[in-house]
Amino acid sequence: MAKVDTELLKVMSGELSTTDYIAGQCEGKLAHTLEKDPDSAWIYDLQVAQWGQIRDAQKNGKKLIAFGGPMPVDIIYAFDCQPYYLDQLPLSTAPKGDMNSKFVDMCEAKTNQSMCSIDKVEMGALLADQYGLVPDAFVYSTVPCDSSRIAYPIMGKMWGCPIFNIDLPFRRDARGVEYLVQQTKEFITFMEELTGKKLDMDKMRASMEVANRTNELIGKIADLRKHTPCPLPGMLLVTNACMSGMAADPAMIPFLEKELEMGEMMIAMEMGACMNGEKYRMLFLQNMLWTQLKAYSYLEREYGAICIMDALGHYHPDIYEDLSNFDDCLKVMAVKMMNLPMIHGAAGPVDYYCDRITYLMDNFNINTSVFLGHVGCKHTWASTKILSDFIQQKYDIPTLLIDVDCIDGRYKTAEEVQDAIGEYLTTVVKL
């Protein structure tokens, strides 16, 4: 008989907040892993740190800064504040179908069925009053998409906390960088007013040093994926999403070091993540299938098909070259915002999306292309023919287009997705 998740039932009935639930779950998993398989505990260490810090920030006298889209998060750390990247909520709860469904349904009752379910969960949890906290400020940018630009102002009004916005430019050029630098300076002023203290440059440098280290590590981990066979399972690509909120969090460093170590060890042992041999090196052109992560293991096991990278999730490492030159660092911060996962491909002209795909195709030995398209991401769906034609012409590789909901598992089961990809691999892809 299946074990009943009584804590989940409490979330469903509204007794328990999402934050307490997720943080508690992570702590429970860590305790269990420490007992049964201590070598794997590093996977949960990060999650415990991530959610524990969010849950306990205000109790520990830290201001909690909720944020969405590309923001200069390293600055939030420098002010001794705790960032809460809101996308972490739907991404963490996606495998918990019932919980996500509850929040999706609550949001749809108030807004719009076609809205991206990432935003639906974020807004639904607020409509249900189940964050269990009210941030001290909510800061968000005008992208990634139309959905977030609708959801965030509503959420900001509901929370009633101070708000700060950044507008991401349409083009990624020098003028765009200057535009973001100016807005970042305005953000620093906002944070100074919010916290009542000036930006401490020593803390700023410390924050950037951590960010440099994590960026360096995530770059090396990505490099491991260029290796054939790929040493790291597709499922571990979830790490990229953590970087959006935690690049300057010291808790990221041991996690990434361990992941790197594991990958290097696999290569040294001449082993790959596909236990029965690697055949298909897949590039997913959009996001991770957060609801059905088990599909990644299934495809690796049954077809030797491994997701080498997801194009919108790809984390582009950017390093602060001269920490003593803050003006220069502000420019790097601007580039980081433009290069953030999803933003780099999905926002702005489609040429940037093609550039990202070119980089991944040229460097990761890809032989299979799949547009695993989240239905809520309409503007990326509106570029599918451009992208698939581009890949066909440049690399002579066809692209499978398959619609999924990355967050709401009711849309399509793992089995449906696996079968569709499996059939494509065996009938269309010629290697």
Added chain:
Amino acid sequence: MNYQKLFESNISKDEISAWRAQGKKALGVVCCHVPQELLHAAGVLPVRLRATGCEDYSEAEVWMSSFSCSFAKSILQFLIDNVYDLDGFVASDGCMQAARIYDNWKACSKKSGKEQTIIEIGAPRMNSATTRAYYKEELKILVEALEKLTGNKVTDEKLLHSVETYNEARGLVKKVLELQKAEHPVITGAEAMKIMLASTNMPVEEYIELLKAFLADVPNRTPVSGFRTRLMVIGSALDDPRYIEAIENKGGLVVADTLCLGSMTFGDELKADKADILGSIADYYLTRIVCPRMIDNRPQLHNLIVNRATEYKVDGLLYVKMQNCECWGGENTYLEPALKDAGVPILYLEREEKLANIGQLEIRAEAFIEMIEKEV
């Protein structure tokens, strides 16, 4: 002067072809965040792109998928079908679907060997001194591109003249819209929509003359009677007067709107600072309220809608959202209580660009009209 042309809402390339036959350029305009004054000052005919009457956008759907907004797809379809006879278009990243018209037509026209002048300007999605300055620079880039295309220099004098010309059109349209405040207006909602859509199809000077002729004839027009309720329409891009006619046929007279192809296109007068005309244009276009694409204009947008509903004494409001339009997907959360406080009931409708399910629309509209009629 015969002003019947104001009521011809179907898209015709004749006017554009005639313009181009004089050796002048005509450019489409995607979204209302492209200041048409700039094109006008460069001697270019700006043609605000719409897709009225597009009943089959299957080819565009191949490019943009079934998950996209059908208004955007229909515009792409009309570009593919050469419904407009243009030299190209200028787009802004109004919403992300509008931005994809740019990407897809660029790729599609290249593939079919019909490459055109396609210009994209970035229109910030928030309003501050920093974003307005950035937008002004974008407009400078547009001016340079237009000068290169036409060989015409865009001077401050020309810009000021264009601003004044468009202000005249704004003022005249305002007078047309004022007519709808009357207990028995002399135009229906569908007619008002046709008048506003007509602006997209002809040079602004001609439009002004037609508006003047129409307004001069107002005393001779017969007031509309026999309607049961006064309605207002808000929501996504709506450019099909037949949609409004279907509602009006059931007794609901549409007397006001906040549509981007309707009254919001025109807005208030643009007050130009002669020392910085381009800056004034940038300020105007980022500050004026049009749609929820901006991240920071919701309270103003909601106030505008509620005030307009009150000002035009509407009995009910139709919130018409295009399927897959995210921008208009969430406004009800705060707008609904605000309208409720003002005593304005709402009917939510979802539509596609092609006029599908018109029977269902009529039934729902009629039921709504019956419901609010009792409350009048």
